[in-house]
Amino acid sequence: MARVVVVGAGIAGAACARELALAGCEVTVLDRARPAAATTAHGEGNVLVSDKEPGPELDLAKLSLRLWPQVLDALPDAGGAEWDPKGGIVVATTGEGAAALRAFAAAQRDAGVAAEELDAAAFAQAEPHATRDVAAAVHYPQDAQVQPVGAATGLLAGAVRAGAVLETGREVVGAVTRGGRITGVRTATGLVEGDAVVNAAGPWSGEVAARLGVRLDVRPRRGEVLVTTPMPPTVFHKVYDADYVGAVGSGAGELQASAVVESTRAGTILLGSSRRRVGFDDRLRPGVLEVIARRALRLFPSLAGVPVMRAYGGFRPYVADHLPVIGPDPGLPGLWHATGHEGAGIGLAAGTAAVLRDLMLGREPGVDATPFRVDRPAVRPEREVA
Missing domain, CATH: 3.50.50.60 (FAD/NAD(P)-binding domain)
Structure with a gap:
């Protein structure tokens, strides 16, 4: 070959x-x-x-x-990849969501994934600008990000x-x-x-x-992201609502959205995420962007009033x-x-x-x-x- x-x-x-x-x-x-x-x-x-x-x-x-x-x-030139092993934190804001998140994390631990539940004080220390209305939070230190x-x-x-x-x-x-x-x-x-x-x-x-x-x-599934203007350090992990796992796993064609918030080395904050099966229709939908922003603000109310400088969308290869x-x-x-x-x-x-x-x-x-x-x-x- x-x-x-x-x-x-x-x-x-x-x-x-x-x-x-x-x-x-x-x-x-x-x-x-x-x-x-x-x-x-x-x-x-x-x-x-x-x-x-x-x-x-x-x-x-x-x-x-x-x-x-x-x-x-x-x-030799991998600096542009901006490897950042910053870890992730998954947050549940309801009692039902907390029970599901704890069960999910326990199964992952059995499979060799590091998953540590944070109490309210530990979560506040890890993400001081996030909401305090949290029923459960699990830290995943292995999560990382690249450019x-x-x-x-x-x-x-x-x-x-x-x-x-x-x-x-x-x-x-x-x-x-x-x-x-x-x-x-x-x-x-x-x-x-x-x-x-x-x-x-x-x-x-x-x-x-x-x-x-x-x-x-293999079919396209569309997602959108909002990008804020550069800010001082505000979000220190990839932080997302426990609903994200369900949105990823759903096969529904209509909009699936959950709160995903993370920063970049340039200081911008990325707000996601959405999933829609709309073929290769690449139009940005204001209603979808509104849902993304509203859910992100539930996790980080402190971002209210922060300017969004752009939005973008792309297609992902979906299999049933x-x-x-x-x-x-x-x-x-x-x-x-x-x-x-x-x-x-x-x-x-x-x-x-x-x-x-x-x-x-x-x-x-x-x-x-x-x-x-x-x-x-x-x-x-x-x-x-x-």
């Missing part, structure tokens, strides 16, 4: 390209636009274990969390240093096959040959798969069972997929790349990759899903 074509130069594609190039493959990365300009550029940069229940996604998250510092340490574009471009630079070639403005329009196996891709500007092709096109992975002649039920898609396509030998992470793609990128590399090279991956297989019902349903 000397030549590999990676479709997509977002963070998943960049991480996969680097791992494969370091493993000795001749890698070509194709992107229809600019590197890290789509989903990656519209993320918050979360590297989380706090929002994942015990199971395969948490296993992948723990692997990725271990790998991220190692990966960044190996990149998504900085991390992705650092990974791409690492891939290029290892011999990979990056080609932008190359939109994939079809497959090149020989003997029932994919041997390259057709783009609007010519053919790119390879012994294997990796579909890492994020929310567009389903469309790319269709162009290559296979089905992959909320698990990534990592592995070979059984319908087209030589085609591989690394997608379907929805809003967790930044955090899971390092682990995903390591798993894909090991699978492609015939090695045992660091986690069981079976739950991420391409031929499971959520990814390849028997009937077309409306």
Whole structure:
């Protein structure tokens, strides 16, 4: 498998390209636009274990969390990634929510996640500007954050240093096959040959798969974020309402929103989050932004009156069972997929790349990759899903 074509130069594609190039493959990365300009550029940069229940996604998250510092340490220009192991705090504001949060945290502790309940005084000390109307708070010291574009471009630079070639403005329009196996891709500007092709096109992975002649039920799910003007230190962890876990796990098409508040090194504060299934409709909806702001103020009333300088939205690769898609396509030998992470793609990128590399090279991956297989019902349903 000397030549590999990676479709997509977002963070998943960049991480996969680097791992494969370091493993000795001749890698070509194709992107229809600019590197890290789509989903990656519209993320918050979360590297989380706090929002994942015990199971395969948490296993992948723990692997990725271990790998991220190692990966960044190996990149000479990784400063732009702004790695920040600041930890997270999950807050419940009702008695019912507190009971659910405590049960969730207990199950995570059994799975090896550090989760420490904070009393009122400890929470006030950790987040002095947050609400005091808290029924329960759990601290997750393993949670971290990166600057998504900085991390992705650092990974791409690492891939290029290892011999990979990056080609932008190359939109994939079809497959090149020989003997029932994919041997390259057709783009609007010519053919790119390879012994294997990796579909890492994020929310567009389903469309790319269709162009290559296979089905992959990965769809866009939209999210929005508000950004305040720079402020003095105000939010010291990633702080979010316990409802966030339910919003992430919901498959509903209508708006799912919860309070997520965190700062950046530039001093801005990010306010999220929302999830909507609206296709590729990229219009910002004032009503959605209002819901985000209102819920954020419940956690941080002190932010009332702070100017919001911009809002942005992006598409995430949604799969009905909320698990990534990592592995070979059984319908087209030589085609591989690394997608379907929805809003967790930044955090899971390092682990995903390591798993894909090991699978492609015939090695045992660091986690069981079976739950991420391409031929499971959520990814390849028997009937077309409306």
